[in-house]
Amino acid sequence: MRLSGLPIPEPSKFSLPVLKTRQPLRRFAPAPAMMSVEKPAAETPAVEREHLPPVLLLRPLLSHFHDALAPKFRFLKPWESPLPRDEFLAAHAGDVRALLCVGPFPVDAGLLACLPKLELVVTGSAGVNHIDVAECRRRGIAVTNAGNAFTDDVADYAVALLIDVLRQISAADRYVRRGLWPIQGDYPLGRKLGGKRVGIVGLGSIGSAVAKRLEAFGCTILYYSRSRKPSISYKFFSNVTNLAAESDVLVIACALTTETYHIINKEVMQALGRDGIIINVGRGALVDENELVKCLMEEEIGGAGLDVFENEPAVPQELFHMDNVVLSHHRAVFTPESFHGVLEVVLGNLEAFFSNRPLLTPISE
């Protein structure tokens, strides 16, 4: 399903509200001026908008998202109301069947309890750890995610982080920009990527895409998954510590759930060993961050490439002085293609739902 006529946005600044996932549920102030601008759906007259299917939002959308979706759906925007959120929902969202959340804002049991007619939660992320999936299941609410919209970009990013850590690209770049090459001479040697054993934690769509790329660099691929994948020839491990013991690199690409919280812990890091590298493009909480920092400081592991952290936007300051880590602010998906792709998926899921067709990207149980 293609959004015809919708231009792919040029790489440019997109204002996103800074989201704090641990905020208590409370009334929302109107969106500050610095955040994304929502244009009213000017082409659709108010009378016609009334007939559009209602979709509840929890936060303002990026303008290009809003512009693409507003002609087709009537958005309920609690933050624009003077009422506290729960009262707003009681007054206006009693019949709402679909909730769209773009951004890691929590969809928890308390919120779901205010939405008795809810049947669908659409999220614009691959991860669904911000959604009480068990509660949704109990209530018969379907959940859709970004599907494969982000796969390529996240896989590219993981590979780039790994090459950067091993070959010290960002660190050597800093060296050059500080004018040190003529003064201090050649940069210390890095490490070869070819021949490294790469353990993928979570061989889903992203993990598989990472594997395919790294094979072309001469890496040996191993993996951990909840269950062995019969069609896959990579060596399977049912235990992450054992995977780490046979790997030079771990790439974390699995979903964050209660089972996978801190799946990369002290034991795993020690098994990975002093030359081992950890690349995390999943969720910060998949890794015991305090332990990671400790292991890096004590040189018990070799390095790390991190796009995600346990308490974003907070990043442990000890990492700022290390040349064997590469840090990034959760932006593996920030390309025009990924943004366009997820918009297609979000729109496709909403349209399918409201016309009683099968959802495009329902999450698996």
Added chain:
Amino acid sequence: MESLGVLLTYPMDSYLEEELSKRCKLFRLWETPPEKRREFLRANAATIRAVVGNTAVGADAETIDALPALEIVASFSVGLDKVDLAKCRERGIRVTNTPDVLTDDVADLAIGLAIATMRRLFAADRYVRGGAWKAKGDYKLTSKFSGKTVGIIGLGRIGWAIAERAEAFGCPISYYSRSEKPQTDYKYYSSVVALAANCNVLIVACALTEETHHIVNREVIDALGPKGVLVNIGRGPHVDEPELVFALLEGRLGGAGLDVFEDEPDVPEQLFGLENVVLVPHVGSSTWETCKAMADLVLGNLEAHVTNKPLLTPAL
């Protein structure tokens, strides 16, 4: 090899230096101040039968002329632009280099530079290290790498290895070479300008010769354009560097990932403030694993030479 006098031109690798010192009569050129070098060479000319050079300091005409007993130049590199090959041919001096063992590392770096440039990894890392993530909330979009057309100048060992890697990212491959290669389906362009006009990422991977000097000139840079990215893992002189700098400053070129520069170790400072470049200090083959393999190849070639066995990797 104890009687072999070896002139090491540069402190290129400590393991190599140690082995040469143990096994041969080693002369370290860089320990003599430049103004005394001619005399140093004259004084030891009878003993020096081998030169081990690299991309920084090779074996130029002057050096070769000063060494009448020179029999072999074993370069710690695959590129031979710093060796006067014509002189060597004239004098019957054998030349070896280090092909194959560094192919993977250089190709890995080429892809790493391409993605790092397009996804602005350096800027992201700097943003986080600077504590900016707490203060600001807006994000820029960066350019996707997968699926973009990759154009390779020179489809030799390194160019080929780059192509294989890029294919795993779904990148269509096109190339320029002195002649079309029948054994591949990659799209061939007989001109570098045409290649540049039709690709998103242009990667320089050919040898540096008189013909390929400034092969990436203003015309090529303009053809590559404001959305194009140049990656150079060849030699600095492959690219007209002042033109490159202007193009980047003026936004006529989308970005550049550079491992090599015309006048190493000097890098144009105007590039230091740019987010759409990645600058690394000629580290294409600079890994522990590869440098050891390169050193062993140099030692192996010298050993073969003195024992009258076939050279491992003759270049002439």
